[in-house]
Amino acid sequence: xxxxxxxGRTLREAPGDVELPSHRLMLRAALIRPLGAGIYSLLPLGWxxxxxxxQIIREEMNAIGGQEMxxxxxxxxxxxxxxxxxESVGPEMSRFKDRGERDMxxxxxxxxxxxxxxxxxxxxxxxxxxxxxxxQTKWRDEPRSRGGLIRVREFTMKDSYSLDRDExxxxxxxxxxxxxxxxxxxxxxxxxxxxxxxxxxxxxxASHEFMALSPYGEDIVLICPSxxxxxxxxxxxxxxxxxxxxxxxxxxxxxxxxxxTIQALADYLQIPLAKTAKAxxxxxxxxxxxxxxxRGDLEVNETKLRKAARETGLTPATxxxxxAIGAEPGYGSPVGVRDALVVIDESVRxxxxxxxxxxxxxxxxxxxxxxxxxxxxxxxxxxxxxxxxPCPTCGEPMIAERAIEVGNIFKLGTRYSKALGADYxxxxxxxxxxxxxxxxxxxxxxxxxxxxxxxxxxGIVWPVTVAPYEVSLLWIGSAEDTAPQEAADxxxxxxxxxxxxxxxxxxxxxxxxxxxxxxxxxxxxxVSVSPRTLERGEAEIKLRSAAEAxxxxxSEVVPAVRVMLxxxxxxxxxxxxx
RNA sequence: CGGGGUGUGGCGCAGUUGGUAGCGCGCGGCGUUUGGGACGCUGAGGUCGGAGGUUCGAGUCCUCUCACCCCGACCA
Numbered sequence: 001x002x003x004x005x006x007x008g009r010t011l012r013e014a015p016g017d018v019e020l021p022s023h024r025l026m027l028r029a030a031l032i033r034p035l036g037a038g039i040y041s042l043l044p045l046g047w048x049x050x051x052x053x054x055q056i057i058r059e060e061m062n063a064i065g066g067q068e069m070x071x072x073x074x075x076x077x078x079x080x081x082x083x084x085x086x087e088s089v090g091p092e093m094s095r096f097k098d099r100g101e102r103d104m105x106x107x108x109x110x111x112x113x114x115x116x117x118x119x120x121x122x123x124x125x126x127x128x129x130x131x132x133x134x135x136q137t138k139w140r141d142e143p144r145s146r147g148g149l150i151r152v153r154e155f156t157m158k159d160s161y162s163l164d165r166d167e168x169x170x171x172x173x174x175x176x177x178x179x180x181x182x183x184x185x186x187x188x189x190x191x192x193x194x195x196x197x198x199x200x201x202x203x204x205x206a207s208h209e210f211m212a213l214s215p216y217g218e219d220i221v222l223i224c225p226s227x228x229x230x231x232x233x234x235x236x237x238x239x240x241x242x243x244x245x246x247x248x249x250x251x252x253x254x255x256x257x258x259x260x261t262i263q264a265l266a267d268y269l270q271i272p273l274a275k276t277a278k279a280x281x282x283x284x285x286x287x288x289x290x291x292x293x294x295r296g297d298l299e300v301n302e303t304k305l306r307k308a309a310r311e312t313g314l315t316p317a318t319x320x321x322x323x324a325i326g327a328e329p330g331y332g333s334p335v336g337v338r339d340a341l342v343v344i345d346e347s348v349r350x351x352x353x354x355x356x357x358x359x360x361x362x363x364x365x366x367x368x369x370x371x372x373x374x375x376x377x378x379x380x381x382x383x384x385x386x387x388x389x390p391c392p393t394c395g396e397p398m399i400a401e402r403a404i405e406v407g408n409i410f411k412l413g414t415r416y417s418k419a420l421g422a423d424y425x426x427x428x429x430x431x432x433x434x435x436x437x438x439x440x441x442x443x444x445x446x447x448x449x450x451x452x453x454x455x456x457x458x459g460i461v462w463p464v465t466v467a468p469y470e471v472s473l474l475w476i477g478s479a480e481d482t483a484p485q486e487a488a489d490x491x492x493x494x495x496x497x498x499x500x501x502x503x504x505x506x507x508x509x510x511x512x513x514x515x516x517x518x519x520x521x522x523x524x525x526x527v528s529v530s531p532r533t534l535e536r537g538e539a540e541i542k543l544r545s546a547a548e549a550x551x552x553x554x555s556e557v558v559p560a561v562r563v564m565l566x567x568x569x570x571x572x573x574x575x576x577x578x
Numbered sequence: 579c580g581g582g583g584u585g586u587g588g589c590g591c592a593g594u595u596g597g598u599a600g601c602g603c604g605c606g607g608c609g610u611u612u613g614g615g616a617c618g619c620u621g622a623g624g625u626c627g628g629a630g631g632u633u634c635g636a637g638u639c640c641u642c643u644c645a646c647c648c649c650g651a652c653c654a
Binding site: 009011012013014015016017018019034036037090092108109140142143144146151157159197198207209218313315316405408410438440442476477478479480481508509510511512513514515516517519528530531532533540 | 579583584588589590591603604611612613614615616645646647648649650651652653654
């Protein structure tokens, strides 16, 4: 490709309001352009990257028996009504009516369509197991898109769906995907961890997320450096201390003016945070008031609380709602509240004589004890794990890292097949629901995440497997002296004939412009010729990732580039590798 | 949805107490240059996000509105 004809110009300066490195660089390097909030065009260079990512995904999905297909982006609302998600999914799903006043939706995922297909096509255990996938546009009207291609509203995702007769079959497909995903992310050059995750709106029994570590990640993962335990913070647990063994003391009210926070309370009474009980109030989607109690030194994890309370969602309660159940903001206590689901953390069950609120302003109560003074409706782990907390499996301190979710795998089970009636007949002629799994990778997000992990102050440093082109070729010198251009033209044709992808900067620009653009775009190998190199009949070859260049005779450029490319590819695809 | 911020030429920005819009980069032409974002001359390009209002006069003041960005809520 000649840069003089390339659609899309590099930008010397990025728009002032973009923050993420990947967002800045992808704009500057002419990979993407915004159309609206969370909606992007992929320019030719960006599209090449995404297509390479998708091709790697395709190869690995095919390798585990996946069959590629394509399902529609516009769905009749009916199949979403059948699964129950037409009602349960909120405004992130966009709905509209067609000219016949029929309810339609824009696809945010494709479980319903696959299940609909499965009930038509699959009748017998003889047809199972099956694995289908597609790479298709999704629309999710996110309340807040941000960060370039990391979090967008319109995006492209590879989603695969496994169909099996039983859990054992699902386990195999789940494991196959796990392995395939590891190969995919290794091949595109991502540094990642696999963590246990919440199953969220998908339902289902198990889920893992593939997390690329990045300071700009939106998720937090807890990792144990000692034993390898890793979980999304939403579900991460930690080893609890043994229950304290001390006699239960009688309750006693104590005046605590202005002690509306746990810290103020502990300071005022001169006690550790761990001797206080903190009340946190929520209103559940069901309309129920959820009264969570946790020890003062811990924080409530809303995902865990949501599960413990069996709510689909929680919102912080208002002052009026809190007073309506007989509690008092800042001085809340589970003792004596009414019309509320009381959920206590294990820490509250296991720590006697906690100081809690007295449900009246300015007063707390000493020596409250769950079970004696009030009956919790649920005792559960609702505590957020933090960096430094002991690992649940080995007890060593864990670390917390920010990460970007680049892939996930879900065991759906029979949630959708039961709802839509996707059954098969077994050897005895008995009907059973198909056991399903779903597995996603966002190709645009993967591309942006690669940039997050592979850039320097000059621009992007693409892993060779996903670079827009393998080689940036350029000539420098004056336009009058045609020797460098002619040499570069010859190299361009030689490289292309050798099957090497070349982005040829044939523009009549100064050296600085060409070098800076080459660095910005970040193709892994740069080949340049100039009057200086031509004096010795040589070209300069430089790795984007290296500081030093080497010089080779013009006739050796193609084989030299070939060798360097082979090494770069081997590093990412070879089993051994660094 | 809450909080904060920004909208002035393609990009980055300036614009005073309200007085008829400017700078850098980029873009076209000519010339000089040519190994890390050159220089000179010249030229094109803006209903100042939109609507309404105050005023003799609004980029500037007021009201409403739209878009985008950041934080949070939210989220396969």
